[in-house]
Amino acid sequence: MENTYASELVNWAEKAINICKTIAEDYHLDYYAFQKPCNLKSKNLILALNPFSNYAFPSKKVDKRIESTLDSQKFLQGNSKWNGYQTNWKVLRQLMKMKIIYDMELDFNYMNYVYFPSKKFIDIKKIKEVNILETCKDLTLEFINILQPENIILLGTSSGMDEFEIDGEVLLVGNDNKRLIIRGKIGNHKVFAIPHPSWLSDDELCSIDLNLRQINLKQKQSGFISLHNMPKLSRHEIDETLHSLITDNMHQKFTDILLDGIEDDKLLIRVNYIEKNIGVRNASGKDFYALKHVDFYKSFFSNIIIENKNSWAFMKKFPSHFFTENSDISNEIINFAEEINKNRK
Numbered sequence: 001m002e003n004t005y006a007s008e009l010v011n012w013a014e015k016a017i018n019i020c021k022t023i024a025e026d027y028h029l030d031y032y033a034f035q036k037p038c039n040l041k042s043k044n045l046i047l048a049l050n051p052f053s054n055y056a057f058p059s060k061k062v063d064k065r066i067e068s069t070l071d072s073q074k075f076l077q078g079n080s081k082w083n084g085y086q087t088n089w090k091v092l093r094q095l096m097k098m099k100i101i102y103d104m105e106l107d108f109n110y111m112n113y114v115y116f117p118s119k120k121f122i123d124i125k126k127i128k129e130v131n132i133l134e135t136c137k138d139l140t141l142e143f144i145n146i147l148q149p150e151n152i153i154l155l156g157t158s159s160g161m162d163e164f165e166i167d168g169e170v171l172l173v174g175n176d177n178k179r180l181i182i183r184g185k186i187g188n189h190k191v192f193a194i195p196h197p198s199w200l201s202d203d204e205l206c207s208i209d210l211n212l213r214q215i216n217l218k219q220k221q222s223g224f225i226s227l228h229n230m231p232k233l234s235r236h237e238i239d240e241t242l243h244s245l246i247t248d249n250m251h252q253k254f255t256d257i258l259l260d261g262i263e264d265d266k267l268l269i270r271v272n273y274i275e276k277n278i279g280v281r282n283a284s285g286k287d288f289y290a291l292k293h294v295d296f297y298k299s300f301f302s303n304i305i306i307e308n309k310n311s312w313a314f315m316k317k318f319p320s321h322f323f324t325e326n327s328d329i330s331n332e333i334i335n336f337a338e339e340i341n342k343n344r345k
Contacts (some may be wrong), residue, residue, distance in 0.1 A: 008146055012202040013072035016139045020115055023130055031115040032070075033143070034078030036106070043109035045149040046095070047140075047191075049156055049163070050124065051079075053117030059126040061114040078111075085317070087305045091155075094197035098209035099323040100216070101153075104300055109147065113140040115217045133163060134186040141187055144343055157182050169192060172211050182206050183215075206322050222339055228276070233324050235273050243269075245337060257333065258283055262293045262343055269333060276321060277305070278310040278329070289313050296343070300336045 003012075020031045032051065038074040081087070084106060095101045101108075114136040118124055122275070124132050144152070157179040168184030171192075182193040192215075194200075194208050239249050257269040268283035280297060281288040289312040291297065298304060298314055306315040319328050 002026070003037065003073070003077070005038070005072070009038065010042055010072050011083075012139075012142055013075045015142075016115070017068075017070055017072060017075055019135060019139065020233040021070070021118070022240050023067045023127075023132065024068045024136075025078075026129075027127060028062050028063045028066060029058070029116050031138070032075065032079060033111050033115045033118075034076065035110040035112070036078050036082045038076045038078065038109055038111075038155045039107075040147060041215050042107050042109055043148070043150040044104055044109045044216055045144070045147060046101075046111050047152060047154045048091070048110070048113035048196075049121050050112045050136075051117035053119055055117075055122035057085055057118045057126055060270060061129070074208065076325065085305050090198050091196070094205060097202070097205050097320045097322055098212075099320050100209055100212050102320045102323075109149070111140070111143070112139055115139075137164065144186060144189055149189060152186060152191040154186075154191050157193045157195050166191065166193070171215070171344045174204055174207065178204075181211055202298055202322070209322065233273070233321070234326050237326040238271065238330050241326070242279060242333060245333070258342060260344065261291065261340060262296065265293055267291070267297070267340075269336075271329065271333070277315050278318070279315040280335070281311060281313045283330070291306075297336075300339060301332065 016033065023029065025030050030051075030053075035048070035051075114121075114124055114133060116124065116132060118134075121227050144320050149295070154166075156163075164186060166182075166184035166186065168182035168191075170179050170182050172179075172181035174180045178195070180194060184191055184193065192212060194212075195204070197205065200208070235255070239246060239255055242255070242257065244256055245257045245259070246256045254272040255298045259267040261267045262311065266283040268279075268281050270279045271282075272279065278301070280301070282290050284290070291313050294313050301314070301316045302320075303317045304314050305317050306312060308314075318324050
């Protein structure tokens with residue numbers, strides 16, 4: 001089923017296609033702005049530089065043009081490989097380690113400000129006949145003015161800030177004078193720039209996240225915060241909280257919980273502390289996926305990463321391993337068990 005987009009957004013998409021289409025055809029290039037489907041209702045924007053490509057970037061026009069057939073609907077749907085929490089891109093895995101991003105529950109627009117893929121960002125400048133950077137930047141600024149985002153996180157404290165010509169204030173510096181957070185503006189919109197997450201250590205991600213959340217809370221936070229000072233996930237505390245539900249907590253890697261589901265469903269819930277996930281399946285041992293009310297059960301779990309695979313009807317990730325509180329895991333399971341009991345009566 002196709003999404004229905006606001007006319008203002010469709011008009012912008014059609015303008016972007018008309019501009020990018022000629023460049024794409026002249027140089028045999030692909031192009032897309034969004035990594036995930038666009039959503040004007042979301043006021044969070046993650047802005048990356050441009051899509052990655054392994055292919056060599058051209059510098060001259062081709063002799064034989066191939067017509068681009070991209071329409072506004074497909075353009076606004078973004079990268080066809082996007083699959084929510086199941087998308088296994090490194091950049092997304094890194095971003096979701098930060099609680100400030102994880103708590104958005106994918107409620108953000110994720111786009112590139114340059115729409116043409118390249119191996120290195122500087123490759124974009126190989127084409128001399130047209131200024132791709134300025135062309136895409138103007139279009140991206142138009143989109144930002146349509147979206148009116150409340151939060152913008154720009155991935156890139158060097159090339160990202162430089163290409164947008166943002167005169168930013170450095171808020172956080174890490175080891176070797178690495179700029180971890182810069183605050184500036186895109187047009188009239190406040191933006192926080194961070195280095196590309198794929199190249200950040202866990203310590204750096206942790207420090208960036210803590211400081212961004214403190215800034216949002218209007219609390220002053222400074223300095224480089226090490227993961228060694230962060231509280232760790234406590235299996236003992238989770239098991240203690242869930243003790244009335246647990247059937248097996250003797251295994252080194254996981255805790256098992258058996259629940260009577262709706263009608264004659266029998267559920268096995270496994271809390272896996274090594275893989276950092278929660279799995280739900282049919283406890284009968286015959287057909288692990290055979291749960292009559294699986295859609296109802298899934299509705300109580302966010303961040304589902306696997307369905308009907310490896311004997312699990314579905315599995316979900318723990319919250320970010322930096323900031324997981326024991327109650328985040330135990331409360332979700334307790335609330336789930338309580339809702340099942342209500343619906344069984």
